[in-house]
Amino acid sequence: MENRAEKIQDYIDGLLLGEELIQFEKQIAEDEDLKVEVSLQQELQGIIRSRLNSNEKILRTHMQNARILSQSTKGSSKKVYKLYLPIAAVACLLVFFSLFLLRNSDSGLYDLPTMQSEIVRGQEENVSYEHAVKAFNNKEYEQARTMLDILITADSTIVQYQYYAALTYFGEENWAQSIQELTPLAEGKSIFADEAKYYLAVAYHKTEQKDKAIALLNEIPAQGKVGQKASKLLKELK
Amino acid sequence: MHIDQIYIQYLKDNDSKGIQLIYNKYARQIVTLIQKNSGTEDDGYDILQESLVDIYHMARERNFELTTSFGSFLALVCKRKWLNVLKKNQKIQVTKASDDLFHIEDHSQHEWEEMLSQVDKENKVMGLLDTLGKSCQEIIKRCLAEKHQEQIAESMGISYAYLRKKKSECMASLIQKVKQSGIF
Numbered sequence: 001m002e003n004r005a006e007k008i009q010d011y012i013d014g015l016l017l018g019e020e021l022i023q024f025e026k027q028i029a030e031d032e033d034l035k036v037e038v039s040l041q042q043e044l045q046g047i048i049r050s051r052l053n054s055n056e057k058i059l060r061t062h063m064q065n066a067r068i069l070s071q072s073t074k075g076s077s078k079k080v081y082k083l084y085l086p087i088a089a090v091a092c093l094l095v096f097f098s099l100f101l102l103r104n105s106d107s108g109l110y111d112l113p114t115m116q117s118e119i120v121r122g123q124e125e126n127v128s129y130e131h132a133v134k135a136f137n138n139k140e141y142e143q144a145r146t147m148l149d150i151l152i153t154a155d156s157t158i159v160q161y162q163y164y165a166a167l168t169y170f171g172e173e174n175w176a177q178s179i180q181e182l183t184p185l186a187e188g189k190s191i192f193a194d195e196a197k198y199y200l201a202v203a204y205h206k207t208e209q210k211d212k213a214i215a216l217l218n219e220i221p222a223q224g225k226v227g228q229k230a231s232k233l234l235k236e237l238k
Numbered sequence: 239m240h241i242d243q244i245y246i247q248y249l250k251d252n253d254s255k256g257i258q259l260i261y262n263k264y265a266r267q268i269v270t271l272i273q274k275n276s277g278t279e280d281d282g283y284d285i286l287q288e289s290l291v292d293i294y295h296m297a298r299e300r301n302f303e304l305t306t307s308f309g310s311f312l313a314l315v316c317k318r319k320w321l322n323v324l325k326k327n328q329k330i331q332v333t334k335a336s337d338d339l340f341h342i343e344d345h346s347q348h349e350w351e352e353m354l355s356q357v358d359k360e361n362k363v364m365g366l367l368d369t370l371g372k373s374c375q376e377i378i379k380r381c382l383a384e385k386h387q388e389q390i391a392e393s394m395g396i397s398y399a400y401l402r403k404k405k406s407e408c409m410a411s412l413i414q415k416v417k418q419s420g421i422f
Contacts, residue, residue: 009406045382047360052383055252059294062254063287066261118399159395190395191373224371
């Protein structure tokens with residue numbers, strides 16, 4: 001069943017039509033909390049869209065150049081590398097922030113993620129995929145893999161099928177096969193690359209290849225859930 | 239319109255020569271101001287840069303007109319920003335006296351204050367977006383910056399349905415962070 005967040009997103013994206021749209025607008029008019037939530041999401045998206053469309057990056061480049069010139073003109077003894085100190089400070093803050101979050105995180109380091117269903121409005125259900133989701137989340141990994149392999153044969157460009165198929169070996173604790181399947185994903189540039197690196201690192205850890213595990217964990221950016229898990233595991237391994 | 243409106247225009251136009259001119263003319267004044275208030279030269283340049291970025295965002299989408307000299311306005315924005323840094327770092331006690339130190343009399347100040355508060359809010363939202371995982375950031379940014387979501391999904395190697403699911407999930411995480419932060 002579709003959750004509230006998805007419905008709000010669909011409404012904002014203009015994907016609600018006809019009776020469904022009328023009903024949702026009626027709901028918004030009657031439910032103050034929903035109204036606030038929709039308006040907050042619209043405002044946030046407006047802010048992000050506006051910032052992404054700005055030329056802030058170019059402006060910053062111009063200002064960096066102007067700063068260098070301005071500082072050198074004034075005969076400042078400070079070296080240019082000092083410009084990077086704020087960046088280093090921000091990086092430290094991020095590390096601190098992630099460590100702080102880690103202390104409050106209960107998510108298991110070796111647990112597999114929940115496989116995400118694809119059922120959304122206006123899209124025909126991908127039956128094989130939904131069977132795979134059910135099997136995967138029930139830890140019936142072989143069955144999930146069979147379904148995913150069918151999907152991969154039908155469309156080998158969808159990385160998400162390959163990622164979850166690789167994780168089925170992880171779920172079975174077949175570490176050698178996990179390493180083989182996860183390596184190309186970890187080396188790729190898809191949105192699953194960091195997650196693949198993490199599970200690949202765990203597989204290396206499980207097969208006593210600590211150095212490889214540490215090297216991979218160090219490549220994962222600190223932000224987000226996977227970054228937090230990576231930092232925590234890294235701490236454990238060291 | 240104030241004659242110094244040209245400096246706002248330099249920022250809006252991303253005019254590199256104009257930006258250099260701003261630095262040549264105002265950097266020393268701002269750096270000295272920050273140094274006199276517990277900051278270093280680097281703090282001064284950082285504050286100047288972040289303040290100019292704020293002015294850029296303030297002017298970009300809003301009907302912003304200077305009613306005073308650019309130097310006075312820039313000093314106000316820099317002081318406000320520096321005061322926030324000091325408060326955050328607890329270098330100074332937040333007292334009425336310290337607020338008074340940074341007070342500038344101008345009838346337009348309330349209007350500016352509102353605009354700058356909005357820019358602060360936007361900065362915080364963008365900061366929170368950067369704390370999400372890489373894939374969530376990519377999904378949100380691409381979905382909001384590009385038109386064709388089917389093409390985004392294809393280029394990311396995921397199905398369109400999966401992209402929509404992830405997008406609403408990522409937006410929900412961001413909203414949760416925004417609510418926790420008390421920005422709105």
